[in-house]
Amino acid sequence: MAADLGELLVPYMPTIRVPRTGDRVFKSECAFSYDSPESEGGLYVCMNTFLGFGREHVERHYRKTGQSVYMHLKRHVKEKATGAAGGAISRRRNGKVFLDLELNRDFNGDEYDCEDEAKLVIFPDHFEIPLPNIEELPALVTIACDAVLNAASAYKKQEPDSWDKEIQVSKHARSLRQQDNGVRIPPSGWKCQKCEMKENLWLNLSDGAVLCGKWFFDGSGGNGHALDHFKDTNFPLAVKLDNLTPDIADIYSFDEEEAVLDPQISEHLQHFGIDIIAIQRNGTDNGHHNTDNTNGVRPRVSEWEVIQESGMKLKAVYGSGFTGIKNLGNSCYLGTIMQVLFSIPEFQRAYVGNLQRIYDYSPLDPSTDFSTQMAKLGHGLLSGLYSKPPMKSELIEQVMKEEYKHQPKGISLKMFKALVSNGHPEFSSNRQQDAQKFFLHLINLVERNSVGLENPNNAFRYLVEERVQCCQTQKVRYTQKVDYLMQLPAPIEAASNREELIAYEAKRNEAEENMRAPPEPVRARIPFTACLQAFTEPENIPDFWSSELQAKSAGVKTSRFASFPEYLVVQIKKFTFVVDWVPKKVDLSIDIPDFLDLSRLRGTGLQAGEQELPDLTPPIVLPEDTRDNSMNSSDSPEIDESAAMQLAEMGFPLEACRKAIYYTGNMGPEMAFNWIIAHMEEPDFSEPLALPTFMEPGPSVAGSGLAATPLDNHPPEESIAILTSMGFPRRHTVQALKATNNNLERALDWIFTHTEREEEEEETSNALSDMADTTEPNDSAFSNANMHSDSTLSPDQDASGPQIKDGPGRYELFAFISHIGASTMSGHYVCHIKKEGRWVIFNDHKVCLSERPPKDLGYIYFYRRLSSS
Numbered sequence: 001m002a003a004d005l006g007e008l009l010v011p012y013m014p015t016i017r018v019p020r021t022g023d024r025v026f027k028s029e030c031a032f033s034y035d036s037p038e039s040e041g042g043l044y045v046c047m048n049t050f051l052g053f054g055r056e057h058v059e060r061h062y063r064k065t066g067q068s069v070y071m072h073l074k075r076h077v078k079e080k081a082t083g084a085a086g087g088a089i090s091r092r093r094n095g096k097v098f099l100d101l102e103l104n105r106d107f108n109g110d111e112y113d114c115e116d117e118a119k120l121v122i123f124p125d126h127f128e129i130p131l132p133n134i135e136e137l138p139a140l141v142t143i144a145c146d147a148v149l150n151a152a153s154a155y156k157k158q159e160p161d162s163w164d165k166e167i168q169v170s171k172h173a174r175s176l177r178q179q180d181n182g183v184r185i186p187p188s189g190w191k192c193q194k195c196e197m198k199e200n201l202w203l204n205l206s207d208g209a210v211l212c213g214k215w216f217f218d219g220s221g222g223n224g225h226a227l228d229h230f231k232d233t234n235f236p237l238a239v240k241l242d243n244l245t246p247d248i249a250d251i252y253s254f255d256e257e258e259a260v261l262d263p264q265i266s267e268h269l270q271h272f273g274i275d276i277i278a279i280q281r282n283g284t285d286n287g288h289h290n291t292d293n294t295n296g297v298r299p300r301v302s303e304w305e306v307i308q309e310s311g312m313k314l315k316a317v318y319g320s321g322f323t324g325i326k327n328l329g330n331s332c333y334l335g336t337i338m339q340v341l342f343s344i345p346e347f348q349r350a351y352v353g354n355l356q357r358i359y360d361y362s363p364l365d366p367s368t369d370f371s372t373q374m375a376k377l378g379h380g381l382l383s384g385l386y387s388k389p390p391m392k393s394e395l396i397e398q399v400m401k402e403e404y405k406h407q408p409k410g411i412s413l414k415m416f417k418a419l420v421s422n423g424h425p426e427f428s429s430n431r432q433q434d435a436q437k438f439f440l441h442l443i444n445l446v447e448r449n450s451v452g453l454e455n456p457n458n459a460f461r462y463l464v465e466e467r468v469q470c471c472q473t474q475k476v477r478y479t480q481k482v483d484y485l486m487q488l489p490a491p492i493e494a495a496s497n498r499e500e501l502i503a504y505e506a507k508r509n510e511a512e513e514n515m516r517a518p519p520e521p522v523r524a525r526i527p528f529t530a531c532l533q534a535f536t537e538p539e540n541i542p543d544f545w546s547s548e549l550q551a552k553s554a555g556v557k558t559s560r561f562a563s564f565p566e567y568l569v570v571q572i573k574k575f576t577f578v579v580d581w582v583p584k585k586v587d588l589s590i591d592i593p594d595f596l597d598l599s600r601l602r603g604t605g606l607q608a609g610e611q612e613l614p615d616l617t618p619p620i621v622l623p624e625d626t627r628d629n630s631m632n633s634s635d636s637p638e639i640d641e642s643a644a645m646q647l648a649e650m651g652f653p654l655e656a657c658r659k660a661i662y663y664t665g666n667m668g669p670e671m672a673f674n675w676i677i678a679h680m681e682e683p684d685f686s687e688p689l690a691l692p693t694f695m696e697p698g699p700s701v702a703g704s705g706l707a708a709t710p711l712d713n714h715p716p717e718e719s720i721a722i723l724t725s726m727g728f729p730r731r732h733t734v735q736a737l738k739a740t741n742n743n744l745e746r747a748l749d750w751i752f753t754h755t756e757r758e759e760e761e762e763e764t765s766n767a768l769s770d771m772a773d774t775t776e777p778n779d780s781a782f783s784n785a786n787m788h789s790d791s792t793l794s795p796d797q798d799a800s801g802p803q804i805k806d807g808p809g810r811y812e813l814f815a816f817i818s819h820i821g822a823s824t825m826s827g828h829y830v831c832h833i834k835k836e837g838r839w840v841i842f843n844d845h846k847v848c849l850s851e852r853p854p855k856d857l858g859y860i861y862f863y864r865r866l867s868s869s
Contacts (some may be wrong), residue, residue, distance in 0.1 A: 004130060005136045012069045012122065016047045020146045023050055024367075025151035026415075030054035031366040032359055034380045034411040037116075040073035044121065045148060049368065057359075062123045065364065069149055071131075073644040076115040081177040106216060155418050170253045172236045176205060176268060184273035185209030189512040190241055194225045202226040202252070206235035207264075208272045213240070232252035237262065239269070265846055295568035303587070306854050307818045307830050307840060314848035321383040324845035332844060333435040334417060334427075336831035337442065339842045340815045340862055342378045343833050344567060346456040351380040354453070370449040372377030373416050380411045386848070392575055402594075412847035420445060422545070424686065425653045434824040435817055436485070436571050436860055443484050444683045457801045460484045460569060463562035465603030469538075470546040470613060471554035477547075477613040478606055480562050484568045487681070490588055494530035497522070524588040531590060535559075536601065547616040560603035563806035568596075568863040575579070575824055585822055589856040592816070598828065598861055617742075639689075643669045651678055651825075653686040662689055684746075715742050725745065813864035829859075 009016075019025055027045050035054030040227045045051070047069045053061050058070060120129040120141075131149075134142050185208065190201050200213040202221040211229050212222030226238055237260070240250040253260045262268060269275075293554045302564040305311060321343070323334035341347045351374045352356065358375045359366075366372040380386055387410070420442065422426035427438060446457050461734055469476045495501055504522040511518045536558065544555030566744040574585050606612065639661050646669045647657035660672035660679075678683060713735035723733040723742060728751055740746035814834045821827015830843045832853045839850035 002307075005133070006138050008122070008127070009141055010136060013138070014324070014468075015067055015141065016069055016141055016144050017050075019050060019151050024153075024154035025050040025148055026052035026367065027071075027151070028052070029150065029412070029415055030057060030371070031415070032057040032362075032376055034059070034376075034386055037075040038077060042072055044070040045074050046070055047120075047144060047148070049159070050148065050151075051365065058123075060359065065733070068124070069120060070120050071145065072121045072128070072770070074117050078113045078115070078118070093395060111613065118145075120145070151712045155387040155414055167259050167261050170237060170256060170262060172253060172255065173262040173264060174239060174262070176262075176264075176270045178205065178268065179207045181207060185210070185241075185800050186515050186517075189373045189515045192222070195223050201241045202230060202238040203241050203269075203272070204233075204235050205237040205239060205268045207233070209235075210241065211238075213381075227254060229710075237268075239265065240599070244274075279466065286495055302752045302829075303857060304820050307820050307857055308405045308843055309850060309852055309854075312851045314841065314851060316389075316848050317840060317847070318384070318389040318847075320382050320387075320389045322840065322847045323381045323384070323387040324842065325381075325848045326410050326412045326846040327416060328412065328417065330432040331413065331417060331432050332829040333433045334420075335844065336817045336842065337435055337439050338377060338416075339831050340817065341442070341456075342381050342457070343815060343835070344459065344864075346454075346459040346566075347513075348378060348382065350450075350454040350456040351375040352382055355379055367415055368419060370419065370445055371453065373419050374446075377411075377413065377416050384409050388775065410847075426686075430519070432821075432824070432826050434575075435819070435829055439569070439860070440681070440683050442484065455803065458805055459486070459566040461804060462565035462568075462806075463804055465562040466543075467558045467560070467603075468613075470544070470548055471556060471557050473546065473548045473613075475546075475611045475613045476606070478603075481533055484565075485571055487571050487573055488531045489534040489573050490526055490586065490590065491530055491534045492524055492526070492586065492588070494534070495524040495526050497525050513863050521587060524586070526588055528589050528591050528593055532601075545618040547614045550616075561598065561601050561809065562603045563804045564598065564809040564865065566805045566865050568598075568806065568811050568865070570863065572859060572861075572863040574859060575818075585819065585824075591763070592813065592855045592858060592861060594813050594855075595866075596811040596813070598811070602809060638666065640668075642665045643672065647672060647676065652680075655688045656680070656685050659689045719744050719747070723751070743862055770831075808868050809864045812856070812865050812866055813861060815859040815862040816853075816858035817853060818854060818857055832858075 001654040014535075025045065025843040028042065030036070030043060030053050033054045033056065035041065035043060035056075041055030044053045046053070046061060046065075046067050049065070050597050061066065103636060118131040120131065122129075129137070131145055137145070159380045167379040185203060190210050191198055192201060195212060197212040201210055202213050203210055204226065209226075210231055211226040212224070213226055214224050215220055222288065230236065231240075233772070234255075235492055236253050236255040238252050238254070239262075240252075249262070249265050251260050251262050252258075252699075320803070325339065327335065342352075351371065355375045355378075358371050362372040364368050417427075424441065427441065428435050442456055443460065445456065448575055450457070461482060461484055463480045466479050466481065468479070492501070500522050501524055504519060507519040510516075538558050541555040541557050544553055545551070546553040546555065572590060574588065576586060577583055603771055634836070639658050641658075643666070644654065644657040644661050647660065650655045656676060656679075657672065660675040661669075664671040664675050692802070715734055719737055719742060720730065720733050723736070724730050728736075732751060733747070738743075742749050815831060817829060817831045819827055819829055830841065832839050832841050832855075839853040841848050841850040843851070
């Protein structure tokens with residue numbers, strides 16, 4: 001028999017490989033679906049590429065590559081028979097086979113048995129060879145099989161920085177000795193015991209001392225008394241008090257000189273009177289219960305309970321469009337965005353509608369192809385294959401036990417997350433992130449990967465009309481820019497319960513001074529109309545340069561819609577930065593309307609009586625000591641790397657920090673920090689700095705720097721040369737530079753988002769003509785003004801610019817994403833989507849009919865345009 005197997009495998013031996021260092025072995029997820037070894041058909045792992053395929057997709061890979069030998073992995077999960085001893089170790093047949101295949105966490109190992117089996121399958125005849133079969137297989141095949149079965153997770157290999165280098169548990173955590181000195185930490189009013197500082201405070205977990213941390217670059221932050229205390233006492237662990245939440249606790253080990261984890265942090269905090277669990281359960285400040293309830297006032301229901309609709313008997317729903325997404329650990333920001341996007345027909349049509357074509361033309365490694373993984377995700381959410389209701393017998397058992405162990409647990413987006421976060425310093429980590437930033441990041445990825453395909457971003461894209469006015473000359477300039485998201489201010493001063501907020505603030509300050517428990521928090525109630533009014537208010541422009549005066553002057557900017565998108569995304573600006581640089585959320589409620597009419601916000605263009613500012617760009621002023629060198633050097637711009645690193649240590653991307661230092665003229669980290677705050681929501685925020693070399697000074701060079709140049713001048717050859725050297729066509733390069741006022745950095749992004757389509761120019765022009773006809777001529781009082789030439793697309797944009805689906809500005813709410821927690825760096829995201837006339841809550845893998853959608857507490861809202869009829 002051994003000879004027979006050896007002879008059978010001889011023709012395929014050249015295609016069987018042993019995984020080498022750096023090879024990723026996908027043995028837990030199909031590249032085209034969410035099938036796994038626990039699926040009915042198991043998983044087939046290619047013995048050459050080590051990609052995994054479900055039963056429906058392995059034939060496609062065989063036909064495309066000719067690879068015939070696959071390892072079939074199957075895990076049988078069975079509930080233990082009645083009477084089995086609790087806590088028994090799960091049985092595994094061929095225990096060595098699945099050495100690194102993690103048991104699905106949806107199953108409790110004490111209640112279920114796992115039987116694993118593996119075998120080699122030879123295509124196209126499906127000849128099967130059970131494993132292990134060491135004695136009968138050739139040595140090379142045995143070694144290859146053993147290596148595949150024992151290979152580490154594909155995702156650990158792909159992302160060593162974010163998976164292998166996680167914060168480690170402190171060696172002091174489990175053996176920490178805490179003093180019984182009677183210290184109890186009050187809920188507020190903390191001060192450093194040595195210098196009276198009130199910010200950046202750390203609680204020593206051994207003796208309860210509250211001391212300040214290290215100082216920041218600008219002299220703020222603290223005097224380092226927490227470190228001095230360690231040197232005096234050798235008490236090693238401290239936790240930061242300022243941003244202590246149920247989801248995050250910043251713990252530092254002075255002895256190990258690094259941030260650490262403490263698995264017993266709840267017990268260690270409880271020793272000093274802080275109940276961290278109570279923060280989540282009751283929504284009280286810093287875990288302290290407000291037991292003084294003699295006034296009979298009912299405690300406010302926490303944000304955590306309201307947004308998740310806790311305490312209500314929500315009915316689970318199953319089938320197409322009702323598939324949940326497993327939380328991989330702070331990945332809910334990604335899951336909520338993808339749930340909403342694939343509820344939109346344009347995304348469904350672009351990816352799921354073209355599923356077979358995308359799969360057929362996918363590269364040899366589909367795990368690295370954006371379109372393939374988007375199509376896979378959309379199909380997983382919409383097919384209903386991963387959202388099936390429990391069997392009748394299981395349902396009865398669940399009702400009897402009041403448990404829902406058999407409820408479908410949704411799909412896992414490990415492969416998708418690894419792809420879309422690859423190389424991104426924030427999204428590639430396991431930390432919580434801002435859903436709004438991920439939305440813009442994904443929009444960028446869709447743009448770059450929509451060449452030759454339908455671009456679903458067209459549904460979100462719209463033009464913003466910006467009106468800039470020089471306050472001294474009263475002259476104006478109208479410009480347009482592409483945007484995908486409307487950021488709506490939330491003016492606290494316009495709160496309808498302003499007096500109540502003022503009284504609460506006074507009570508809170510009094511309680512802090514007297515070291516008493518804080519009063520019940522008061523949530524600001526802001527009318528939506530006040531938010532719209534704040535959006536239309538003029539905004540001061542810092543360092544405005546007037547082209548009329550050829551000098552800096554006071555300037556203001558207002559924004560309007562030059563076009564209305566098919567789907568409007570509205571973000572409520574709930575977060576503000578405080579002393580520790582952490583974005584803190586303002587507790588507020590807004591009466592979000594189900595129907596929205598923004599027609600009055602359509603731009604007007606240049607009005608009668610308005611005078612335009614000259615089309616001149618600001619001069620580039622160089623320092624006297626570097627101007628001569630800069631003019632004749634092609635070296636990279638000088639950047640204070642130490643200052644950039646100081647900013648990067650706060651958690652900002654290094655490339656963004658370098659740009660901030662450069663654009664603020666190396667004026668120091670504080671100035672650069674302000675630049676970061678102003679630009680961190682831009683899609684290219686984390687992109688590397690890329691600027692053209694300085695040109696040789698021509699006859700127009702002034703004594704104080706380079707003179708202003710007309711906006712319509714021909715792009716400099718130096719900039720064209722830089723872009724063409726990257727492989728971009730000269731014609732497309734010139735077009736990009738013209739569209740971005742010769743800004744090389746913006747031109748590069750323009751090229752990525754506006755691929756050259758010479759053969760489609762005529763078709764695009766016709767499409768834009770049709771688009772113009774769809775705008776209602778009498779939609780608003782501004783409809784005629786909108787036809788002004790300053791509000792229409794330029795000829796260059798008509799040919800290859802962004803596709804705009806303009807129309808009426810009337811909308812209906814169909815989805816919203818809510819954030820729970822005090823900061824975008826912690827907490828949880830939940831989304832509500834209106835389907836078939838009913839609101840549905842998507843809370844990770846749980847999908848239920850919503851009973852009371854908390855529309856007033858949302859963070860990002862999604863509106864669809866109403867038909868003109």
